[in-house]
Amino acid sequence: MSTNGGDAVSAREESQASAVTYSNDSGLGIIHISDGRGNRLNPSSLEELSRAFQEGLADEDAKLLMIRSGERSFCLGMDLEGLESSLDDDGSGGNSGGDHRSGGVKRYSSLLYSIAGCAKPVIALVEGDVKAGGVGLAAACDIVIAREDASFELSEVLFGLVPYNVLPYVFSLRMSPQRFRYMVLSAARVDAREARDFGLVDRVFSEDALEKGLKSMLKTMMRAEPRALAAAKTFFTRALDQDFDTLRGNAEQALLKHMAQPQVKEGLEAFHSGDMPEWFSRFKPGKKLSGQNG
Amino acid sequence: MSTNGGDAVSAREESQASAVTYSNDSGLGIIHISDGRGNRLNPSSLEELSRAFQEGLADEDAKLLMIRSGERSFCLGMDLEGLESSLDDDGSGGNSGGDHRSGGVKRYSSLLYSIAGCAKPVIALVEGDVKAGGVGLAAACDIVIAREDASFELSEVLFGLVPYNVLPYVFSLRMSPQRFRYMVLSAARVDAREARDFGLVDRVFSEDALEKGLKSMLKTMMRAEPRALAAAKTFFTRALDQDFDTLRGNAEQALLKHMAQPQVKEGLEAFHSGDMPEWFSRFKPGKKLSGQNG
Amino acid sequence: MSTNGGDAVSAREESQASAVTYSNDSGLGIIHISDGRGNRLNPSSLEELSRAFQEGLADEDAKLLMIRSGERSFCLGMDLEGLESSLDDDGSGGNSGGDHRSGGVKRYSSLLYSIAGCAKPVIALVEGDVKAGGVGLAAACDIVIAREDASFELSEVLFGLVPYNVLPYVFSLRMSPQRFRYMVLSAARVDAREARDFGLVDRVFSEDALEKGLKSMLKTMMRAEPRALAAAKTFFTRALDQDFDTLRGNAEQALLKHMAQPQVKEGLEAFHSGDMPEWFSRFKPGKKLSGQNG
Numbered sequence: 058m059s060t061n062g063g064d065a066v067s068a069r070e071e072s073q074a075s076a077v078t079y080s081n082d083s084g085l086g087i088i089h090i091s092d093g094r095g096n097r098l099n100p101s102s103l104e105e106l107s108r109a110f111q112e113g114l115a116d117e118d119a120k121l122l123m124i125r126s127g128e129r130s131f132c133l134g135m136d137l138e139g140l141e142s143s144l145d146d147d148g149s150g151g152n153s154g155g156d157h158r159s160g161g162v163k164r165y166s167s168l169l170y171s172i173a174g175c176a177k178p179v180i181a182l183v184e185g186d187v188k189a190g191g192v193g194l195a196a197a198c199d200i201v202i203a204r205e206d207a208s209f210e211l212s213e214v215l216f217g218l219v220p221y222n223v224l225p226y227v228f229s230l231r232m233s234p235q236r237f238r239y240m241v242l243s244a245a246r247v248d249a250r251e252a253r254d255f256g257l258v259d260r261v262f263s264e265d266a267l268e269k270g271l272k273s274m275l276k277t278m279m280r281a282e283p284r285a286l287a288a289a290k291t292f293f294t295r296a297l298d299q300d301f302d303t304l305r306g307n308a309e310q311a312l313l314k315h316m317a318q319p320q321v322k323e324g325l326e327a328f329h330s331g332d333m334p335e336w337f338s339r340f341k342p343g344k345k346l347s348g349q350n351g
Numbered sequence: 352m353s354t355n356g357g358d359a360v361s362a363r364e365e366s367q368a369s370a371v372t373y374s375n376d377s378g379l380g381i382i383h384i385s386d387g388r389g390n391r392l393n394p395s396s397l398e399e400l401s402r403a404f405q406e407g408l409a410d411e412d413a414k415l416l417m418i419r420s421g422e423r424s425f426c427l428g429m430d431l432e433g434l435e436s437s438l439d440d441d442g443s444g445g446n447s448g449g450d451h452r453s454g455g456v457k458r459y460s461s462l463l464y465s466i467a468g469c470a471k472p473v474i475a476l477v478e479g480d481v482k483a484g485g486v487g488l489a490a491a492c493d494i495v496i497a498r499e500d501a502s503f504e505l506s507e508v509l510f511g512l513v514p515y516n517v518l519p520y521v522f523s524l525r526m527s528p529q530r531f532r533y534m535v536l537s538a539a540r541v542d543a544r545e546a547r548d549f550g551l552v553d554r555v556f557s558e559d560a561l562e563k564g565l566k567s568m569l570k571t572m573m574r575a576e577p578r579a580l581a582a583a584k585t586f587f588t589r590a591l592d593q594d595f596d597t598l599r600g601n602a603e604q605a606l607l608k609h610m611a612q613p614q615v616k617e618g619l620e621a622f623h624s625g626d627m628p629e630w631f632s633r634f635k636p637g638k639k640l641s642g643q644n645g
Numbered sequence: 646m647s648t649n650g651g652d653a654v655s656a657r658e659e660s661q662a663s664a665v666t667y668s669n670d671s672g673l674g675i676i677h678i679s680d681g682r683g684n685r686l687n688p689s690s691l692e693e694l695s696r697a698f699q700e701g702l703a704d705e706d707a708k709l710l711m712i713r714s715g716e717r718s719f720c721l722g723m724d725l726e727g728l729e730s731s732l733d734d735d736g737s738g739g740n741s742g743g744d745h746r747s748g749g750v751k752r753y754s755s756l757l758y759s760i761a762g763c764a765k766p767v768i769a770l771v772e773g774d775v776k777a778g779g780v781g782l783a784a785a786c787d788i789v790i791a792r793e794d795a796s797f798e799l800s801e802v803l804f805g806l807v808p809y810n811v812l813p814y815v816f817s818l819r820m821s822p823q824r825f826r827y828m829v830l831s832a833a834r835v836d837a838r839e840a841r842d843f844g845l846v847d848r849v850f851s852e853d854a855l856e857k858g859l860k861s862m863l864k865t866m867m868r869a870e871p872r873a874l875a876a877a878k879t880f881f882t883r884a885l886d887q888d889f890d891t892l893r894g895n896a897e898q899a900l901l902k903h904m905a906q907p908q909v910k911e912g913l914e915a916f917h918s919g920d921m922p923e924w925f926s927r928f929k930p931g932k933k934l935s936g937q938n939g
Contacts, residue, residue, distance in 0.1 A: 137913060137916075141913040141914070141917060144904070144905075145910075155905070162901055163897065166893060170893065199532045199533065199536050200532065213873065214869035216870070217870035217872070217906075217911075217912040218870075219877045219900070220877075221880065221897070221899045221903065224880070224892070225889060228881075228892075230529045231527050231528075232527065233527075233818065233819050234817070234818045234881060234884075235784070235844070235847075236844060239787065239788045239847040242788060242866065242869070243766075244865055244866065244868075245848075260533075260539075277537065278536065281538060282509070282512075285512060289508065289513045289532075289535050290532070292513065292518070293535075296518060296528075297888070298889055301519060301591045301592055302592075305464065311515045313452060313453055313456055316434065316438070316452055316512070317438075320511050322435070322439075325510070326435070328510070329432075472830040493826045493827065494830060523822070524822045527821075550824060553823075553824065553827040553831075554827075571803075571831065571832055572831055572832065574803050575802035575803055576802060579801065579805050580830060583808075583829050583830065584826070586807065586812070587829075590816060594885070595885045598813045598817065602813055603750055603751065603809070603810065605807070605809045606807070606810050607746060609807055611732075611743070614805050615728075615804075617805075618804055619728065622725075622804070623729060628805065
């Protein structure tokens, strides 16, 4: 985005030094990924990502978390060079190749599970290409916001692979089984609006409208009661495998229990008397939330 | 809709006297809700609504049921003033606050279950705002028709609440888990077309096209064989928790059994000889089906 | 499509002689159905269709399969005349009517199950009307491509019937439960774009763009590794009834096992050195893939 070549280079060097950073801007915990090479996933980048994510979860001043990339690609999926080396290793008699693969797969799976199951809303801001494992990373987030020129692609079959690890998040959480088949078997590149229609993306903005639209959504979310957000996420995760009648019964019980909590009464009294409940936070970010800055 | 202030006032007074009415217009059982204040749900309004719904189910001349509002809002959800009073009550030592809440939650849950599980198709006609519990009321209906300026909002988290009771109907019946997360955690106001894309609404009409489009859909539906409609609804509800292979087996058996019923043969013979089967009913409503009239 | 009446007649006569044909064009196994009367399903047409489908599965030179119609309709559903005769038979004391129905239902169900569960991707190319059982036939395919003037209709209830046998494929694989209710209870005719929004269709092309768009998709798919395609389909089918945590565990294991297969390493090495992996096939069809030719 800069015409100054020198700046661009030094920015990239810095980002390679710390490909994943965590910062808090006005209550929004931002997990910023930018390795200058498409944020490919391998055991070490997944370790960094998980650490930043845990930092956000532990940050008491972060009501919401957002994962974003500072470069053109959100995440291009598994690091195939690393995979290739690991397969060479196997041939040499040692077991480190298998360990490398197993470490990557387990870290990926466990990161996605934490995102979907944690107590804070997690937003994925997608401003560019998302491929393979990157699609699962976005899909596991509670809310996916995409710029209209973003793209989504599950083209593993062209490489002899299958997006197994992506499946639980896309298939169970976002898309009908046959839609997922279409994406996987056709290896099609799906644009942001199509991805929204398919369920992968929740909201699409043009480049011009993105910053404002995102800020406005986050502003509303900062007025949410945090225990309600946490309770909702926990209940959603538990609801996935409940049959309809069990779910109905559990929902009734959970609602009655929730309504009796003191913050509900305090909130209603505040609204009633024209005040704002204590949980309303204002969102005044100091930096731009979107745009390439990697 | 009237420029005559006096008429508008008397119409409103009448509707406050009877916020929920049931009437049958040419085979369509209409449950009309209009309390002049957004049709908020509390134990007594839910009681009225359930009674009107049961009247429609028992009405042998009603092949189809439709729930509609006579005012700008379809239903704005739980009556928060009533909830607040019930929470005050609790503090005073008595148990009536808890009873009030429990009564409301159970009546709501049981009404939605009846709508989804009953033997007649139930249509929700949504011409304005729908919020919180109102979203569940619409979602439980078999068919949701919306005017393009209608809106849908699950903003419970801003009030410290969670839309637990809405979840089984929206999450299990209409929307992917993550889409529901987006609506709940972002508290976003979703317009009718977006709601259609999300699965909450089945068909959207512009204000000009609504009356005609709705009538045309109902006209076709009046030609359906009522035992087939009832059998379909029963099977759909049972199908929710069946695994794929069980469902396949049950579907085969149900189809073979259904084809052997006498009305199927009678119908085919009628079509064959150019006649109309006895179950075709004509739909000639005497009143306008849509538009504010509350 | 021809102005030559004589040719059109002889083409139709030929197609009545062999309503279902199988051919292989550059690795694409084409199951071509065209009986000149809307490809209605009865025990004998289902037998023909199944035989052609099995031929495609057994054809080692067919990487992908495509079901298409050579006429205006893709498939208009069950043969109601045959059903009517079978119901007459029942009255006469014999059991052949029941056998006819049972044979049709079981063949239909078993064909759809083979399509969804087999090891090759199956594409439905829909260029016209699809009704009743025809909707299930398309829905069971992994990928549904539709021309924009195609239409989809489940109007069984107008005939006193219920689309039981279609339900597992549409309801479990493609559409939310309530969307399916809308289609069945309203008997609405849904156009290709609406069907795409509902999940029945994966991609819609205008008549002008269809041939090129379809060819381009197939070209990409011909570069997929066939064992990955087969593994993906098998895993998807098994995934349907697994709870979320089981699915996650199975996905991890399947991915680790898959990555260790020799073709993965060979493929990565080929890509690395700028070559094409051995599984890339070129798609150079000799005939037009779409358009009426029945």
